[in-house]
Amino acid sequence: MNKKIHFQGMDSSQAIENYANDQLAKVEEFLTNERGPIFIDLTVRPGRPHAHHSAELRIKTAHDEVIVEQEGPAPYQLIDNVIDIAYKKLHDLKKERLDQRKKADSYKGA
Numbered sequence: 583m584n585k586k587i588h589f590q591g592m593d594s595s596q597a598i599e600n601y602a603n604d605q606l607a608k609v610e611e612f613l614t615n616e617r618g619p620i621f622i623d624l625t626v627r628p629g630r631p632h633a634h635h636s637a638e639l640r641i642k643t644a645h646d647e648v649i650v651e652q653e654g655p656a657p658y659q660l661i662d663n664v665i666d667i668a669y670k671k672l673h674d675l676k677k678e679r680l681d682q683r684k685k686a687d688s689y690k691g692a
Contacts, residue, residue: 606622
């Protein structure tokens with residue numbers, strides 16, 4: 583699993599990086615049985631003129647690609663939001679794949 587955390591337009595922050603790694607643990611655990619390669623890229627951008635930061639999370643697996651971007655005043659909350667949305671999307675995509683597989687298997691057996 584290839585995981586990168588990028589800071590655009592700001593110095594890297596060990597506190598934000600540690601927080602993001604802790605939050606990404608549930609996504610990594612969910613993807614443990616997926617075929618590789620798996621890429622996880624989190625980009626955090628500060629809002630210079632106003633406190634309007636942005637965070638973008640890209641997850642690419644053998645089956646799916648999920649891209650989530652959020653903007654707002656609190657960087658930690660943005661990280662939580664993009665990770666939660668991406669986790670839900672991955673979960674929904676996996677459920678769709680399983681439903682399609684079950685439907686195809688039941689059709690073959692009929």
